[in-house]
Amino acid sequence: MRGLVSMVLAALLIGACGGDAEPTTTSSAAAATTSQPPATTTTVATTTTTQAPATTTTQPVETTTTTTSTTTTTTVPPSVCPLPAALPDGTLTFAGGSGDFDGDGNEDALLTYQASPDMWRVRIVFADGGGADAAIVEGMDFSPPQPIGGHDVDGDGADEAFLTVGSGASTAEIGLFDIATCVASRITTGGVPAIFPVGASVGAVSGLSCPEAGSIHRNFAQFVSEDNYEGGFEPYTLAGAVLTPGFGDGAGFTADEAFALAVLDCGSLALP
């Protein structure tokens, strides 16, 4: 009996072990097959999307290069005033004045010349070629007009032209020209050409000063008694080619103070 029971137990044990071994082999084979396909699909998708944006960024750069080349073409034509006719040989000419009359930063030449026995003219020759030319109304031949130079009276960046337009016994008379768009115009006040005498005689003293940008002062003093002069200044404001007088002030001067007024005091300008 005991021998039969142990034989049955042994047979049962062998049967149990053989049944357990088979399921293990099937589950490992199935897991390996499912993990492979997803890995292949994701790699293809990523490579296709990164290439498309790269192509779109290259095109706008090419369009900007075309616009820059068009801007360079506009700087080529310069605006130059026509150069007045050359002066005939032997023309009586006074040269030596200069200033920046068109405000381009370059010194231009200022000269006066006798156009006919009773007519003098002023000429500006710009540094970049071209010029402006105008008649001097005084036109006297015994005291020829002479160039002084340029000073920016109204502070617009371009000099006004100063020249002598005549002379008294002991004074020089100064006239001014405004130069705008290739044209020189005599600066006027009260509808007539402005004239500023500079000098001193025994009884009277007069001068011209440019104390600040935008104004010009006529200074004057008259003899009253020994070492006693009375005078003052009259300010003018320049707009275009017109000087408008403002409110001046009076003062008493000693003889030394009065004679110190008898100068041209506008920047670096000096009487010829």
Ligand SMILES: [Ca+2]
């Ligand atoms: Ca100039």
Ligand SMILES: [Ca+2]
């Ligand atoms: Ca000016």
